Amino acid sequence: MRDLLISLLRWFPDSLYTWTLFLFKHGKLLNLLRPKTFNEKINFIKIYSDNQLRVLVSDRIQVRKFVAEKAPSCSLIPLLWDGVDFSQSIYEMLPQKFVIKGNHGSKMVKIVDKDIHGYKEVSELTTKWLKTDYYVRGRERNYKGLKRYLIVEELLKTDKAAVPPDFKFFCFHGKVEFIQVDLDRFEDHRRNIYNRDFQPLDFELHFPKGGSLEKPKEWRHALAIAEDLSADFPFIRVDLFLVNDHVYFGELTNYPGNGLEKFKPEKFDKFFGDRIEVLF
Numbered sequence: 001m002r003d004l005l006i007s008l009l010r011w012f013p014d015s016l017y018t019w020t021l022f023l024f025k026h027g028k029l030l031n032l033l034r035p036k037t038f039n040e041k042i043n044f045i046k047i048y049s050d051n052q053l054r055v056l057v058s059d060r061i062q063v064r065k066f067v068a069e070k071a072p073s074c075s076l077i078p079l080l081w082d083g084v085d086f087s088q089s090i091y092e093m094l095p096q097k098f099v100i101k102g103n104h105g106s107k108m109v110k111i112v113d114k115d116i117h118g119y120k121e122v123s124e125l126t127t128k129w130l131k132t133d134y135y136v137r138g139r140e141r142n143y144k145g146l147k148r149y150l151i152v153e154e155l156l157k158t159d160k161a162a163v164p165p166d167f168k169f170f171c172f173h174g175k176v177e178f179i180q181v182d183l184d185r186f187e188d189h190r191r192n193i194y195n196r197d198f199q200p201l202d203f204e205l206h207f208p209k210g211g212s213l214e215k216p217k218e219w220r221h222a223l224a225i226a227e228d229l230s231a232d233f234p235f236i237r238v239d240l241f242l243v244n245d246h247v248y249f250g251e252l253t254n255y256p257g258n259g260l261e262k263f264k265p266e267k268f269d270k271f272f273g274d275r276i277e278v279l280f
Contacts, residue, residue, distance in 0.1 A: 006137055014047050014139045018259075021138075025260045035279075038272035042259035045235070045279050046140055053232055057252040058142040060103045060151050067249045071228040073221070075246045078154040086126050086150055091119040097155045100126060104146040105134025106258075111155060111163065126150055138258040156243050165213070166250065167222065169238040171230030172275035176223050180237075180256075183210040196223060203268045206261035216242040225249075234278045 009017050015032065022030035022043060035044045057063045061082060067074055080098060081090060096115070100122065102108030108129045112122055135144040158164045168180040176196045183190040190210025193201045198215040216222070225247055226238040239250035263269040 010136065014141070017139050018043055018047055022260065026262065036273055037269040038263075038276070039257075039259045039261070039269055041235070041273050041276045041279060042255050046255045046259060049141075049279070051233075054142045054236075054254045055146070057236075058146060058254065060101065060251070063252060064249075067229065070231070071225045071249075073247075074225045074229070074240075075248045077156060077241075077248050079151060080154060081152040082149060084130065084149050086123055088119050088123075091122065094152060095154070099153045099155050101151050101153070102126070102129040102132075102134075102148070103151060104143055104148045105129070105132060105137075106253075108132075108134075138255075140255050140258060142254050156241055156248060158243055164241050164243050167216075167240045167242055168253070168256075169222070169226035169230075169240065170235075170256075170272070170275075171226055171233070171238055172235055173277065174227055174231040174233075176226050176230075176238075177275050178272065180205065181210075181213060182207075201268075204264040205268075206257060218242045218245060218247050222247045235276045 006021075009020055012020065019030045019032070022028075022039075026039070030043060031040050032044055032047070035041045057066055064076055064079070067076060077099075080094060083090075086100075094112075097111070097113050100110050100112055110117075110122065110125060129150070130148050135141070135146075156164050163185060166182040166185060168182065169176045170178040170180065178201070179194045179196070179198070181192045181194065183192070189207050191205060191207035192210055192213065193203060193205060195201060198219060200212070219242075222240055222242055226240065229238050229249075229252065230236050237253040237256050239253055241248040241250055263272070
């Protein structure tokens with residue numbers, strides 16, 4: 001249904017397109033004149049901000065330089081390859097397991113295990129990515145015209161899970177207020193929300209809650225890194241991996257869920273939104 005809607009609205013201007021998509025997703029009107037909730041403010045920033053730093057940090061190569069300058073104690077996941085022509089020879093020279101991503105959009109991520117995923121499968125998927133104009137789908141302007149290429153990173157390994165938990169720090173005016181932890185993202189996706197002291201909050205955001213987690217020993221270090229990386233934005237989400245006594249950079253997310261994910265109870269949408277005072 002959403003793909004059909006996107007196709008029908010393709011030629012709408014950004015503001016009207018976003019307004020319609022929000023109505024379809026939330027069943028209510030999007031207030032862009034006086035945005036109050038988190039989702040309203042995210043959509044307002046998405047449509048009206050021309051902050052070029054948001055574009056720079058969306059590029060998976062350029063953002064590595066940004067991280068190295070802003071938070072030198074943050075570890076970068078080893079980069080194994082980047083480019084457009086993902087050939088058979090490139091596939092064969094890579095390790096048994098690796099992560100391949102598209103530069104120009106969200107959800108373009110694949111954990112590859114060569115025992116399961118052959119070259120043809122990975123090649124067909126990445127070719128589809130490279131043909132996709134992700135900006136058209138969500139009107140996230142940071143992706144408009146962003147260079148289309150692929151990167152391959154080393155797969156981070158843990159003793160407890162095949163895929164490490166993804167810690168996503170919601171940073172408002174350079175301060176971490178909330179943390180979203182995504183668990184088992186590629187199988188049975190669960191999501192917990194915590195405050196900055198790692199105390200769980202009793203609500204859901206788009207996915208059901210998962211099991212309890214112990215406070216990571218790298219917690220204070222991760223908070224400091226997230227705040228260093230978010231200092232130039234009224235809001236941005238800093239995504240990190242806390243693995244084997246290291247804090248690894250994941251990505252910087254300008255518009256979580258494209259401003260379309262539902263809070264349950266809904267009052268937490270306003271609770272988050274109150275933290276954004278200056279929109280750009």
